[in-house]
């Protein structure tokens with residue numbers, strides 16, 4: 017599907033009014049696939065995402081002996097649950113650069129009986145995992161680092177998990193917490209998790225709790241999520257229709273906000289969404305876009321006077337959509353400061369450095385202060401023609417493409433990296449273009 021050249025020139029787009037149906041959320045798909053495999057019955061998952069990150073999870077479940085019927089034509093997957101049992105006793109999993117797959121499977125494999133290796137591409141070997149390995153060891157798991165302490169690859173010598181009380185200080189990634197929550201029900205003593213201090217990327221933990229509820233896992237959580245108790249029981253096999261991916265939606269909403277006279281509706285994401293990134297529409301509203309959020313869709317339109325203004329905002333709750341704001345910040349009136357996004361440094365690339373370097377190429381000055389990034393508008397509104405390096409990071413490619421829809425002069429290097437979560441991203445942008453009025 018995505019035979020892209022090494023470089024893509026992005027040209028500005030004219031006014032458009034468009035409604036998009038997006039593939040399923042990466043975060044929900046990888047959670048649902050694992051929970052379904054661990055459940056006690058068949059689960060029919062619809063609107064599943066088929067992209068690199070979810071393919072890695074599907075391949076891994078297959079290698080582990082789970083019965084999975086992939087129905088690509090229907091965007092669906094039928095998973096036969098094994099009620100907490102890992103069928104294979106040996107497996108070596110290469111999970112690419114899929115953070116969710118690495119973290120979720122590392123925890124899940126401790127439930128097995130056998131020896132498993134979890135690994136990924138070179139970048140994955142630089143993404144820390146000590147804050148998941150240490151608590152799993154505390155809960156009774158035997159896990160060895162085979163290369164570098166605190167990083168994949170990992171060798172898991174599994175014989176079920178004891179479970180019990182666990183106290184965690186703030187983590188670099190919420191995925192460690194999600195990984196623990198998804199298996200707590202099959203630990204012999206369950207899981208009594210106490211989270212001290214602020215929860216990084218917190219809406220993703222809330223999303224996990226929402227899914228556990230869907231699969232009827234007995235969970236009791238305090239309102240502030242500082243205390244989460246899971247009793248030993250089962251994950252029930254239930255069907256699930258996966259919400260469209262809200263991080264992907266951020267590109268289409270942002271494109272509408274920055275293109276005078278334009279409007280974009282994303283179906284299936286509204287007030288009922290359990291994805292934190294669905295709230296990105298409200299961030300666009302704060303900078304001046306017109307936003308209508310209904311139960312099952314959200315429409316973002318450019319402001320009547322075309323003027324969007326800079327903002328000072330903490331986006332720890334939406335680290336992925338935060339990149340979309342960073343990439344359109346050069347177009348805003350006044351400076352933009354995005355706070356508390358320090359864990360950008362341990363994602364697909366060091367996103368803090370990558371964002372700063374690539375924004376600076378366009379003439380928009382970006383400065384980093386601790387875990388905050390400040391971005392200044394383009395001088396005189398002029399973008400300096402820039403070839404954007406994407407660092408094998410899908411969001412670098414997609415966010416800078418959005419900037420290129422507003423200003424002439426953006427070229428994207430190695431665009432094929434979008435395959436991680438939205439393989440047909442550029443085709444979708446072309447669809448927007450064919451429906452748009454000619455650009456001025």
Ligand SMILES: O=C(O)C1=C[C@@H](OP(=O)(O)O)[C@@H](O)[C@H](O)C1
Pocket residue numbers: 042043044116188189190191194216217220335336359
């Ligand atoms: O749980 C998840 O599905 C995710 C959590 C976030 O990571 P962190 O918790 O590491 O910020 C996010 O960036 C990632 O794309 C998906």
Ligand SMILES: C=C(OP(=O)(O)O)C(=O)O
Pocket residue numbers: 113114115116117336363364411437
């Ligand atoms: C950070 C991301 O992915 P992950 O951590 O799941 O690899 C992302 O998709 O932006």
